[in-house]
Amino acid sequence: MSAILFMTLVIGGTALLAWPLGRHLKWAMDPTPSLVSTRSKIDRLFLLVGGKAVGKPQGWKQYTLYLLVFNAVMFGLAFALLACQQSLPLNPDGKGALDASLVFNTAVSFTTNTNLQHYSGEVSLSYFSQLFALMWLQFVSAATGIAALAALARGLSGRKHLGNFLMDVQRATFLVLLPLAVIFAVLLVLGGVPMTLEGSAVATTLEGIQQTIARGPVAAFVAIKQLGTNGGGFFGPNATHPLENPGLFTDVLSMVMIILIPMACVWMYGRIVGSRRHAAVIFGVMLALLLLKAGSAVYFETAPTQALAGLPVEQTVGNLEGKELRLGAATGPLWGVLTTSTSNGSVGAMQNSLNPLTGLCALVGMWLNATFGGVGVGMINMFVFIVIAVFVAGLMVGRTPEYLGRKIEPREMKLAAIALICHPLFILVGTALFAATAWGIDTVNNAGPRGFTEILYEFSSAAANNGSGYEGLGDGTAPWNIATGLVMLLGRYLPIILPLAIAGSLAAKKPVAESAGTLRTDGLTFGIMMLATIIFIGALTFFPVALLGPIAEHLAYMHYPLI
Template sequence: MGVVQIIAVIAILVLLVKPVGTYLYHVFSNEANGTDRIFGGVERGIYRLVGLRSREGMSWKKYAVSFLATNLVLVAFGYLILRLQGALPVNPNGAGGMEETLSFNTVISFITNTNLQHYSGESGLTYLSQMAVITMMMFTSAASGFSVAVAFVRGITGRPNLGNFFEDFVKAHVRVFLPLALVVTLILVALQVPQTLKPTLQVTTLEGTTQQIAIGPVASLESIKHLGTNGGGFFGANAAHPFENPSPLTNVIEILSMWMLPAALPYMYGRFANNRRQGWGIFAAMMTLFIVLLSLNFYAESQGNPAINAMGIDASQGSMEGKEVRFGIPQSSLFTTVTTAATTGSVNNMHDTQTPLGSITPLALMMLNNVFGGKGVGLINMLMYAILAVFLCGLMVGRTPEFLGRKIEAREMKLIAIAILVHPFIILAPTALSFLTDLGQGSITNPGYHGLSQVLYEFTSAAANNGSGFEGLADNTPFWNITTGLVMLLGRYVSIIAMLAVAGSLLRKQPVPETIGTFRTDNGLFTGILIGTVLIIGALTFLPVIVLGPVAEYLTLG
């Protein structure tokens, strides 16, 4: 029965890929289409309001500067709100201002689409902060990532230019995230997710004592949290909380919300490249990696904890520690795999309590740069690996490699090398640093191999802009706030700028005619080579630390 549930959700996702991908192509192709009649008037009003008179295409440098400047303004605004929230309105529960390093970590976390939370949302933030900072950045960070992904696709597919960042930014809001978020919010409200500005409820329990029950504008945050692959929870328990995710039906809606747009981007790319087979090939590579790691997690959690099994306790229900009974292992495993494959970070079960082998799945997906990725990140990363695969194949046959009719040369490979190498560096170096300092070791709550996994997961999640965590780590300290904040910045912006530079470089090149010797990138062979490239690079980089953490813990328990 559990496998049937998983297959059904995957089948729905696959059916959504083509229509959603087609819609995204029409939104960002800058060609006249039916969506202009619906949204064009609103967008023109916004352009006049912000003074955007000309929307000509940008160079990659101008596009990158526009992206960074917009993010910087939003960071400054968000930081001020968090520091001053105690003196601002819409604070019915009397929350105070947020501490300096925690404010830094929080604004960096949400502007980078990471949404790593070193605070508990229901007690650490006011309603104004939840809406004006957290929800606002969930929209803007997702729209920023989407815009960069579309610009990158335009560059490598030979469009006249990368487009205009501000036009793409507005379109992503008006035509994608706002309408979808409105629909999902209304559905969640209908399914009993709270949406209110009333203060915390005080109720009398059956024992006669009083209890405080936090409520608030939950449904609106929950919708963009998943659609934007953000992941920050209104409550500390995130999507395991019954107010955020009350039933198996809402669980499926939230899974599809965070998975639908990233999964549709390869098809959109295929439309831009005028080669839909290649788009499906990229999607097939993503889905193959996803299913392999989903199977590992589902199998491991279904087998139960080896230490508990050795006591003779019935393990027929699998390892239910840290999981909600209303979801069970199938929907918990699927949620875990989707949230780390799509760099969302939302959790409906505690990853810290998963079995050692089961915890390899979320770690591996983030180490492999999120497979499906968030708003555009996964597509950019997979195309980066595709260009690398073409380059390696070209070297093996002694031919200058080409991708989509343009030669791949030293400049592009240097930039791709930067994007690939920075990811393991900002994971492994801070992990090692944490074990060399009392500031880092003092927050580790589990000794031995699991303690290593806690620290490794924290920095992997930050570097991959995911935001989920092994919650046993006591991470709300200046050391962890500052180090993870820096890792999130590097994880977001270094690779984005490098890949925009690749797109700009390829855009300037003259197309090369296809010949009989051209290496095809739209067949099953290339899909297999792409999967192999991703796995080989991931294994060479991260396998030793995976052995020291989850694998060693599993062998010890066994």
């Protein structure tokens, strides 16, 4: 009961904070035109800094082109800095050169807002690399997602020009992410998270043994990694490290940061398209799925580990393996669901220590990739499900489907179908290839279904731009670095480009007057239709691999009681 109450307070409290933040996001990303307001003066400053290119309105093609070019430049700069880290300053511990495939994977990972880490931060990277190659990317990659959502919403509101990408990136970075990161970084420092540029500390234990303790500008790194749904840890163990997550205060604070902006993005979307009731329906569907997964994960994790499985229930306390007991056993599975529902990827407990069905809850979050999802892009992914739901509803009532006053026709449906198919395609093809070859077989830590799940989880994380992993997998090899790097690139940009194309197509159409036969998208009926669409598509796509992995592992041990 206490675990359920804790879960409800964390998720419910963040949902309340998301409402005013959504209003702020609308103010920041889509201000009302004015010549004298302070907000307009801020945009004029952005124009002054960015030049003429920032002031030009862009259609969906131009907006997408600028987005891709900007992200390519981001990747190039990050690659160069990581490749030369041994020769750059702020390297008090003398970190050496990185393998070329690892440089590629890491640069792709942070450019795509994934933060999949095939390295241990405190072991492999200098402070310069952490701050100026990676932390910088955690700002601008998250800003890219917020910008893309704002552009999508503008197109769906009927505007032919979706805005200006360079202007939107500045707005998202300096008016949303940076102020929030400063506030939460200060709170993290107050909670005991280190913030220093000094090298590792050397301490002598009570036994007289010298111990080297890694440290650094951790608080600044953690704040944006959580707020931007980035997830990359300053330390290898991520948020299970006592210096990255010293206590229950920082633990709760981190979980709030993980879901705060993704929740607020739904309200921003509703305000821009002009229908807060429609946003409330979307928010309700997302929240219902999140609560279902979180509640299930906490319940499934009450099953004991195999070492204690034969004992009477009253003699067991659930699965404590891989948990930070100083933070409470329930925080691990809850964090696991929040981080995979929002494309964050940080971990508050070791994912590979979760019970099979708890691990399945985390996988479902990445497979659906729309339960709030990553900053900005989670709502974009949900938009694809909305288009499918509207089309199916139109077929059921025998009318041309309409969304926000514009007809959805074959062109839009083709684009939505491609966007929907891409995600499972990247996951399933990659999993099949590595599960059948030495590239994957020789790197798994466990045989049987658990080993299969390790491979499946890695490709699910890469395709969903999540970044978490079933640790134990030997994923630091060149095949893993290159394969997941390519999946991260495709999994990031196709799901952004295709919905922007749909928005551009709908914006060019004349609005259709609402009639008695129009399916309203701001009521309970449409909410149920959305929920059913998400569940049916998800089940049909991923149930077979779920059977081969976590479900098969659970069934192998089902003679042990769950509670």
